[in-house]
Amino acid sequence: MATPIKELALVPERLIGGHRLCGGCGASIAVRQVMMGAGPDADVVCGVATSCLQVSTTIYPFSSWKCSYMHNAFENVAANIAGVEAVYKGMKRAGKIDPDREIKFLAIGGDGGTYDIGLQALSGAAERGHDMVYVCYDNGAYMNTGIQRSSATPKGSWATTSEVGAIRPGKSTARKDLTSIMAAHHIPYVAQASVGYWKDLVSKAEKAFATEGFAFLNILAPCPRGWRHGLDQTTIVGRSAVDTGFWPLFEVENGDWKMTMPAKTRQGLKPVTEFLEMQGRFKHLFKPGNEHLLVEAQEDVDAYYAYLKERCGEA
Amino acid sequence: MTHIKYTEQTTIAATGNTFVTEAFRQVEPDALCAYPITPQTTIVEKFAQLVADGDVATEYVCTESEHSAMTATIGAAAAGGRAYTATSAQGLAHMWEELYIASGLRLPIVMANVNRALSAPINIHGDHSDIMGARDTGWVMILAESPQEAYDNTIISTPVSEDLLLPVMSCLDGFITSHSIMRGDVAADATVKEFVGEYSPRDSLMFGEPRTVGPFANLGPTYMKVKKAQRDAMDRGLEVIKRVGDQWAEITGRSYDHVECWGMEDAERAIVVMGSAAGNARAVARSLREGGEKVGVVKIRTYRPFPLADVGAALAHVKAVAVLDRAETFSTLAGPLAKDTIAALFNAGVTVPVRNYIYGLGGNDVKLEQMYQVFDDLTKVDGDGIATSVNMTPRYLGIGPCSYEL
Numbered sequence: 001m002a003t004p005i006k007e008l009a010l011v012p013e014r015l016i017g018g019h020r021l022c023g024g025c026g027a028s029i030a031v032r033q034v035m036m037g038a039g040p041d042a043d044v045v046c047g048v049a050t051s052c053l054q055v056s057t058t059i060y061p062f063s064s065w066k067c068s069y070m071h072n073a074f075e076n077v078a079a080n081i082a083g084v085e086a087v088y089k090g091m092k093r094a095g096k097i098d099p100d101r102e103i104k105f106l107a108i109g110g111d112g113g114t115y116d117i118g119l120q121a122l123s124g125a126a127e128r129g130h131d132m133v134y135v136c137y138d139n140g141a142y143m144n145t146g147i148q149r150s151s152a153t154p155k156g157s158w159a160t161t162s163e164v165g166a167i168r169p170g171k172s173t174a175r176k177d178l179t180s181i182m183a184a185h186h187i188p189y190v191a192q193a194s195v196g197y198w199k200d201l202v203s204k205a206e207k208a209f210a211t212e213g214f215a216f217l218n219i220l221a222p223c224p225r226g227w228r229h230g231l232d233q234t235t236i237v238g239r240s241a242v243d244t245g246f247w248p249l250f251e252v253e254n255g256d257w258k259m260t261m262p263a264k265t266r267q268g269l270k271p272v273t274e275f276l277e278m279q280g281r282f283k284h285l286f287k288p289g290n291e292h293l294l295v296e297a298q299e300d301v302d303a304y305y306a307y308l309k310e311r312c313g314e315a
Numbered sequence: 316m317t318h319i320k321y322t323e324q325t326t327i328a329a330t331g332n333t334f335v336t337e338a339f340r341q342v343e344p345d346a347l348c349a350y351p352i353t354p355q356t357t358i359v360e361k362f363a364q365l366v367a368d369g370d371v372a373t374e375y376v377c378t379e380s381e382h383s384a385m386t387a388t389i390g391a392a393a394a395g396g397r398a399y400t401a402t403s404a405q406g407l408a409h410m411w412e413e414l415y416i417a418s419g420l421r422l423p424i425v426m427a428n429v430n431r432a433l434s435a436p437i438n439i440h441g442d443h444s445d446i447m448g449a450r451d452t453g454w455v456m457i458l459a460e461s462p463q464e465a466y467d468n469t470i471i472s473t474p475v476s477e478d479l480l481l482p483v484m485s486c487l488d489g490f491i492t493s494h495s496i497m498r499g500d501v502a503a504d505a506t507v508k509e510f511v512g513e514y515s516p517r518d519s520l521m522f523g524e525p526r527t528v529g530p531f532a533n534l535g536p537t538y539m540k541v542k543k544a545q546r547d548a549m550d551r552g553l554e555v556i557k558r559v560g561d562q563w564a565e566i567t568g569r570s571y572d573h574v575e576c577w578g579m580e581d582a583e584r585a586i587v588v589m590g591s592a593a594g595n596a597r598a599v600a601r602s603l604r605e606g607g608e609k610v611g612v613v614k615i616r617t618y619r620p621f622p623l624a625d626v627g628a629a630l631a632h633v634k635a636v637a638v639l640d641r642a643e644t645f646s647t648l649a650g651p652l653a654k655d656t657i658a659a660l661f662n663a664g665v666t667v668p669v670r671n672y673i674y675g676l677g678g679n680d681v682k683l684e685q686m687y688q689v690f691d692d693l694t695k696v697d698g699d700g701i702a703t704s705v706n707m708t709p710r711y712l713g714i715g716p717c718s719y720e721l
Binding site: 045047054055058059060061062063065066067068069070071072073075076078079080081082083084086087088089090091093094096097103120121123124125127128 | 343344345346348372373374376377378379380382383386387388389390391392393394395396398412413416520521525526527528529530531532533534537
């Protein structure tokens with residue numbers, strides 16, 4: 001399935017340079033790898049929810065998009081691209097589009113636009129079975145508006161609306177398990193990936209684009225600004241999230257759950273503190289008196305990993 | 316369900332929603348994205364049957380909300396197809412954000428709105444609360460009095476929206492028009508197809524060079540220029556609607572006027588009204604005329620853009636005006652149609668007393684007695700000392716003992 005890197009390198013960029021995303025932005029890396037999965041010749045129509053990715057790539061009169069692109073609003077990119085896909089089907093049926101022409105429909109949202117405000121439109125589009133790929137680039141907060149917490153923000157994380165103070169140690173609740181929620185829609189393809197593991201991500205994007213029907217990719221896309229790590233650390237942090245089991249890699253293909261963790265993790269996961277200590281958003285967890293929070297963080301990772309292994313028949 | 320395949324203009328008896336669905340079927344948009352809501356429901360139900368029977372090529376998307384219905388309609392229109400939808404009340408309110416996006420992106424979209432009360436308290440019956448919340452969203456709005464007009468307005472909406480690059484709302488009153496059966500004439504399918512023609516979008520996500528639709532216009536005057544362009548398009552609206560309406564009249568024999576006048580040649584007292592209640596006003600005016608009273612009725616059919624000059628001209632020679640509003644906007648001023656009418660009178664230099672009435676909210680019965688009362692009230696203001704004032708406080712009709720007994 002996986003296309004050799006030499007061929008991937010020849011896939012023309014659909015999101016080109018010159019945009020205003022931050023150095024080290026995980027979103028642009030995610031888009032690049034997803035677009036590689038579409039292949040060199042695909043006719044792609046892409047929609048993006050209101051997000052960093054949207055505001056930074058289409059500052060009028062400029063656009064960084066070489067494929068057709070649409071922004072509508074924050075909570076509805078799934079419905080917006082569903083409408084594009086629907087009219088394509090209607091016009092094909094009416095003979096208004098060349099029957100040999102095939103268009104790939106792609107919707108991209110951040111975690112705020114997907115886990116939170118866009119969940120309904122996403123669920124509706126998935127249930128209706130539109131032939132499209134939905135990509136959530138998950139950086140665990142509303143980064144575009146200044147690092148406010150979302151339902152993807154991890155427990156214990158600092159965010160500007162889940163502040164760390166004298167009596168509160170950041171966000172008190174666990175993040176929503178959106179990938180499992182999407183798997184519960186029983187759509188043909190669901191996968192979780194990280195920009196830290198490009199080969200796994202590109203291969204999942206290839207599967208998603210090849211899927212007939214609705215495909216969902218949840219991609220961990222570290223944000224140096226919000227996570228408080230160096231601009232050159234993005235993919236390293238993205239790898240650590242996987243290696244520690246904080247963000248396990250898996251896919252659900254036609255109801256078949258499968259772990260796609262790197263082989264080295266068979267020897268055991270690294271402690272989650274390795275992932276947490278790379279980032280300023282968790283630094284309060286390492287202060288004296290907060291040891292129990294680190295213990296809890298490890299317990300949560302272990303519990304989720306055990307749940308996933310069970311779903312994947314590896315327990 | 317079977318439907319009639321028309322070969323020529325055919326007379327049928329059907330509900331307003333059936334007439335609207337016939338218009339939808341005949342235009343056969345590329346996508347219809349909608350969510351069911353009372354009293355619009357029978358439109359999407361009938362359309363679902365057409366889809367199930369293979370009578371239309373339209374892709375029907377039954378969305379999970381009206382927000383997604385309008386969003387998907389916008390996506391479909393931006394992609395380069397003809398895109399339709401339909402809603403009512405809470406549905407229209409739920410679309411609010413997207414109404415501005417549809418008009419701001421300059422997308423030709425047609426939406427049937429079956430006018431209904433807004434919650435709270437929840438009420439499924441007809442009034443204009445929903446559409447008055449959408450009157451400033453950049454949509455062309457045409458209101459039907461009857462099922463026949465609902466059909467004609469819906470067909471006219473397609474060429475109007477594609478000429479102006481503005482979305483068009485074809486509105487009919489919930490239940491009174493949407494669910495009452497009336498006779499009307501329907502053109503042949505081929506006639507409608509030819510009238511609306513093949514659609515070639517100006518811009519499209521699917522055809523021609525790749526497009527970026529909906530960029531970030533955050534710097535400089537770009538945003539303001541876009542708003543000015545929308546305004547300019549709306550300013551052109553009256554001319555375009557009239558032209559398309561006249562073309563349709565040539566085919567059907569049914570004329571289109573932004574403002575329809577009855578008895579206004581020499582009327583001294585006039586009622587200004589929109590939608591289904593116009594018939595009640597006209598019936599009462601006719602009976603008063605028989606008794607020698609000089610009364611008339613001005614019905615507004617095109618509401619956005621507002622036909623300022625036509626309204627002013629229609630009321631140029633009256634001595635007193637009553638404006639009936641089927642929505643309360645809580646502004647502590649007069650109702651929305653009254654404010655628009657007062658602007659038209661001021662614009663035409665007509666200074667006559669104006670009285671405002673709120674009627675028929677939540678489907679409250681619009682009785683002939685109410686119209687008699689309004690015309691009677693106007694006899695007390697024309698020509699006397701109080702006469703010159705514009706009373707911005709509306710009177711509520713039909714919620715207490717009516718002072719005028721039929």
